[in-house]
Amino acid sequence: MTGRFALMxxxxxxxxxxxxxxxxxxxVDAAAPALSVGELSTQRGDGVFESIGVVDGHAQxxxxxxxRLAHSARLCDLPVPNLAQWRQAIDRAAAQLGAGESVxxxxxxxxxxxxxxxxxxxxxxxxxxxxxxRENGVRVVTLDRGYDLGAAERAPWLLLGAKTLxxxxxxxxxxEARRRxxxxxxxxxxxxxxxxxxxxxLILRFGDRFVTPAPNGGILHGxxxxxxxxxxxxxxxxxxYDRIPATDLPRADAAWLVSSVRxxxxxxxxxxxxxxxxxxxxxxxxxxxxxxxx
Numbered sequence: 375m376t377g378r379f380a381l382m383x384x385x386x387x388x389x390x391x392x393x394x395x396x397x398x399x400x401x402v403d404a405a406a407p408a409l410s411v412g413e414l415s416t417q418r419g420d421g422v423f424e425s426i427g428v429v430d431g432h433a434q435x436x437x438x439x440x441x442r443l444a445h446s447a448r449l450c451d452l453p454v455p456n457l458a459q460w461r462q463a464i465d466r467a468a469a470q471l472g473a474g475e476s477v478x479x480x481x482x483x484x485x486x487x488x489x490x491x492x493x494x495x496x497x498x499x500x501x502x503x504x505x506x507x508r509e510n511g512v513r514v515v516t517l518d519r520g521y522d523l524g525a526a527e528r529a530p531w532l533l534l535g536a537k538t539l540x541x542x543x544x545x546x547x548x549x550e551a552r553r554r555x556x557x558x559x560x561x562x563x564x565x566x567x568x569x570x571x572x573x574x575x576l577i578l579r580f581g582d583r584f585v586t587p588a589p590n591g592g593i594l595h596g597x598x599x600x601x602x603x604x605x606x607x608x609x610x611x612x613x614x615y616d617r618i619p620a621t622d623l624p625r626a627d628a629a630w631l632v633s634s635v636r637x638x639x640x641x642x643x644x645x646x647x648x649x650x651x652x653x654x655x656x657x658x659x660x661x662x663x664x665x666x667x668x
Contacts, residue, residue: 378404379470383463383494385482388444388454395459399466404497412486413493419540421483421493422446426464427501427598427634428476432666433468434634436461438597443480446536453492455482460496467498475501475664477635481539504636508660511640511651512557512631516620517547519561519569519592523617526592534592544572558631560623560644568618574631574639575599578618581627588615598632598663605662628652630659637663 384398402408414420424439440457447454460480467478476498483493526534551559560576561569568587570576575596577586584606589595603613623629628650629641638659640651 377499379467379498380404380408381463381467381496382408383459383496385453385492385494386456386459388456390456392458395456395462398459399463404499408495409493410486412489413483414485414487415481415483415493415539417487419538419542420450421481421539422450422452422537423482423539424480424537425634426478426480427637427663428468428471428478428498429664429666430473431468431471431476433464433478434663434667435597435601436464436668438600439480439634442537442595442597443482446538447482449530449533449536450484450538452482452484455494463496467496470498475635477501483539501635504639507557507639508637508656509653511642511656513555513643513646514558514560514571514631514641515551515554515556515645516562516623517550517559519563521563521592522565523563523567523590525563526590532592535589535594537594541572547572556643558639562620566620568620568623569593570596571631571633574633574636577602577630577632578622578626579628580625583612583614585614585616585618587618596632598634598637601663601667602630602632602638602659605659624649628655630656632659632663 380402382400382402424443426439427434440460444454479497481495485491485493547559558571560571570593577584586599587593606613623644624647630638632638640656641649642651
């Protein structure tokens with residue numbers, strides 16, 4: 375596949391049981407205009423999304439992605455997606471893809487302002503080449519996220535646990551990281567705990583124990599992180615979740631940013647403090663992440 379594929383979805387109720395949703399899909403030209411100027415996804419970022427990695431036509435971790443899409447929709451008071459309908463849309467998009475790495479994106483928007491229904495669509499496209507990042511790793515800086523660990527529970531209207539289309543802050547954080555001479559960033563809570571990266575989860579290694587920030591305080595529960603944990607546990611390693619003070623970052627024996635499309639990138643330095651890098655272990659993680667996973 376050299377171009378893009380796009381499929382508009384006419385959402386049906388979450389509880390509607392059907393065996394075939396083909397009549398709710400409309401393939402559109404991915405290079406042509408398809409959204410109304412009143413679409414709230416573009417006007418206000420009012421919607422949720424997921425990005426699914428695809429390897430040789432196999433969509434990875436579809437169920438966790440769909441479950442997180444539904445969770446985000448609930449937090450945003452959007453109609454809960456019919457997961458069977460979206461699964462069929464993903465299958466149709468994946469069928470358009472050939473060998474190599476691709477990405478399928480799921481988007482559920484509140485729709486046109488004052489309109490009767492949400493807008494939903496799926497796209498598929500070749501993924502960027504992340505081979506160099508997987509091999510060489512990334513330098514990161516820490517950035518204050520501007521809220522403490524209790525903010526998500528105290529102020530649920532901030533939607534800190536939802537994967538929303540409002541990614542302007544995340545993109546600004548990446549630009550700030552590059553201004554500081556780094557490749558990526560790790561957000562810290564205002565009370566000094568590690569959160570996540572703008573587009574990735576964080577995993578730290580201390581001896582034979584692997585730890586990631588507990589999925590509270592507005593941290594998205596990463597689908598790739600869950601898959602890595604399953605892989606590590608199967609190898610006999612201890613895996614867990616914890617409140618991780620920022621002061622623990624430079625003490626880690628190794629660290630990775632993991633995400634659905636970039637996969638595992640070793641962290642080589644935090645705020646200009648070098649971290650040990652296990653290249654062989656990282657290569658093993660990426661071999662696993664490139665294997666078919668459901």
